[in-house]
Amino acid sequence: MPATLSGQLVVAISSRALFDFEAENGVFEAEDDHAYMALQQRLLDEPARPGVAFSLVQKLLGFNAGGPPLVEVVVLSRNDPISGLRVFRSARHYGLPIERGVFTRGASPWRYLKPLSAQLFLSANEADVRQALAAGVAAARVMPHAARASCEHPDELRIAFDGDAVLFSDEAEQVFQRDGLAAFQAHESTRAHQPLPAGPFKPVLQALHRLQQSPGLRIRTALVTARSAPAHERAIRTLMDWQIGVDEAMFLGGLAKGEFLREFEPDFFFDDQAGHVESAAAHVPAGQVAMGIAAL
Missing domain, CATH: 3.40.50 (Rossmann fold)
Incomplete structure (x- = not known):
């Protein structure tokens, strides 16, 4: 065979x-x-x-x-x-x-x-x-010029993901790009209990979740997003609906992600926006998910 x-x-x-x-x-x-x-x-x-x-x-x-x-x-x-x-x-x-x-x-x-x-x-x-x-x-x-991964966690795989247009669809990001922050916050607040559609990296997170169930495998995941309260709730509830957890979640409200990722020390970080990827690449391995309205 x-x-x-x-x-x-x-x-x-x-x-x-x-x-x-x-x-x-x-x-x-x-x-x-x-x-x-x-x-x-x-x-x-x-x-x-x-x-x-x-x-x-x-x-x-x-x-x-x-x-x-x-x-x-x-x-x-x-x-x-x-x-x-x-x-x-x-x-x-x-x-x-x-x-x-x-x-x-x-x-x-x-x-x-x-x-x-x-x-x-x-x-x-x-x-x-x-x-x-x-x-x-x-x-x-x-990003070939990105920093290489830290050696501080040799026995643990660490991966960080952006939310919108990566783990989730860019549905909410389209509202932000078209109508601004206030409209985005209102849109997400009124839909807090409505799961976001899946983005391209949901299957990857699911695969890592399955691997985490295997004895002896150490994987640590993080959601690193420009969202802030109250828009954070829909993101967390979406993961709950998928029955997938992340180990850390960072709701940064537009702060540069690079220094936070430097502290998390991932083996790789995925984001759709070039600016966030460049910020991250100064500190950690990073790549751009060239999809969605913000990546055009």
């Missing part, structure tokens, strides 16, 4: 999200793919440095130790197959048990997300991220 990834959290990740290929990418942008391929071939025996999502992947794969596989990480990359050799060699160097990869040499790889049954896609390419989101897969454009 063919192999199956059924029942696992499947994460697809690009080469530049997993490893620091920024210098090599500079060659690609300044010259052409042939120069890039030649450089990667010369560097085959030199492990690439960890990239912005390295810690997230390393900890997720750590959940497979000593039992049936719970997480599958697949490299899904615009890189060419020769450069893919370096990706696999680098993964082996760091002890990452990554066995599957799709390399498309410049073509958009998002169409392979469906046969992979991927629930999350991380890439440095905004167009690929937008196509994945349009296809119904949670996706984020990683």
